[in-house]
Amino acid sequence: METLLDVLAAPFTWGLLLGLGLAIFVWRSGAKDKKFLKTELTRVKEENGELQGHLNTQLKINAKGNEQLQNQLDELKEQNETLRVNLNAIQQKPGKMELRRLEVMETAISVLREQAPGFAPAWEKALREAEDDYVAAEGGFKKLMRKVVPGFRATPDTGGKVQEIEEKSE
Structure with a gap:
């Protein structure tokens, strides 16, 4: 130890x-x-x-x-x-072109009534303006109005001016 x-x-x-x-x-x-x-x-x-x-x-x-x-x-x-193809096909149908041309001519005639001094130049100008208006109306609000109200035309109101002209000539 x-x-x-x-x-x-x-x-x-x-x-x-x-x-x-x-x-x-x-x-x-x-x-x-x-x-x-x-x-x-x-x-x-x-x-x-x-x-x-x-x-x-x-x-x-x-x-x-x-x-x-x-x-x-x-x-x-x-x-x-x-839909694009169908739209193009519908626009190419036989009656559509004539209907379009008729509507353009109707618009041109109403504009011509306002501008009656010289018929031929005024007619051509009115026809061009109506053509441009129709192209512009192909889209947007005017097209919608034409579909909703079939009698709707994208033409200016000539009723008041015609009455004024008639009153002045009397």
């Missing part, structure tokens, strides 16, 4: 015991950190897997929505082209 006390009293033994205690403390701390890091790594891997699953689901939903929008866009383009 005396030898044990002699060994324990030596400074080397105290240094060795202190070093072993410190090594055991560091080893246990490292083991705890290693265990914590393993659990953290598995948690992060699971979370990453869930996020990738959500991302894949979101991408599939977006792709399906984009595909549906693209299909609708293609369908609408096809319908637009069909």
Whole structure:
């Protein structure tokens, strides 16, 4: 026992015991950190897997929505082209050109009544103006009015001017 006390009293033994205690403390701390890091790594891997699953689901939903929008866009383009072709075909029907010409001439005659001094130049000018008015009336509000009210003409009102001229000549 005396030898044990002699060994324990030596400074080397105290240094060795202190070093072993410190090594055991560091080893246990490292083991705890290693265990914590393993659990953290598995948690992060699971979370990453869930996020990738959500991302894949979101991408599939977006792709399906984009595909549906693209299909609708293609369908609408096809319908637009069909309607354009149908409109051109309807405008080329035999009766449409004559009806258009008749309407243009009617407008030109009403304008000519206002400007009666020289018949030939006034007739040509009125015919050109009526043609331009008809082209302008092909779209927009005037076209809508012609469809809604069939008797509607895009011609100026000449009734008041004709009465004024008649009253002045009397």
